[in-house]
Amino acid sequence: MAPQEIKRIDQRRFKIDLHPQVRQLLLDLKEMTLSHVEEGSPAAKRIYPIAYQSSPEMEMDFERLTREPLTDLHRQNLNIFESSLSKSELSEDEAHAWMGALNDMRLVLGTALDIAEDQEAPDENDPNYDGYVVYDLLTYLQGMLIEEMQAKERG
Amino acid sequence: MTGSLQTTPVIEHIAFPSEIFEDDRPWKVVVWNDPINLMSYVTWVLQRLFGYSLEKAHQLMIEVHTKGKAVVASGEREKVELDAYRLHEYGLWATIEQD
Incomplete structure (x- = not known):
């Protein structure tokens, strides 16, 4: 069985064990995500939610x-x-x-x-198949990180 | 959060009764259901930001998921703006409403 990718060691540290190919993929995704965030592209709309849905004036002030x-x-x-992607241990802040x-x-993805x-399992013939697989990988890693961050007392 | 979240400057003017009434209505922060944010993530954020117990955060998350939205905090406008901003920091779909 492959080792768990993210695991809490104690109150302050997490052990990271990512396959080099996964690390490279995450690095590429980070770059892509950052450029969408900085450009404010349509794919980044969930990064900048509208707070005042019924008042454009208040929303303008809030956004400003x-x-x-x-x-x-x-x-x-x-x-x-x-910068911490190649580390084998993360601090709580990281x-x-x-x-x-x-x-x-x-x-963004x-x-x-x-x-x-109710997203169905990706179909191999779908032109976005690779994207769905990457999305599932991110879901898997984030789900694991949530569990490990909540496991405060382990160690 | 870098810098401080300022509020809209209040221009001094004579307040009419209707305006006073309007200002008194409480403000609410509403979190909306979103197909991307994980349910466990929403619960984690609500616990972390508002100090809610796991039970309360879980209950609110279920309300968001099943009813489409839930009021997660309320109070003065300045406070709910900060709450909404912090939820936006975590990528949650939060809006500000007045009763």
């Missing part, structure tokens, strides 16, 4: 104040993710950045793939 810090935060998480980065990657509520 939050857009830049929001972009900075996502950029920071994605960059911490990249793991937290990973959570943000993995979620951003799922939000999932939006590009137009993921639906």
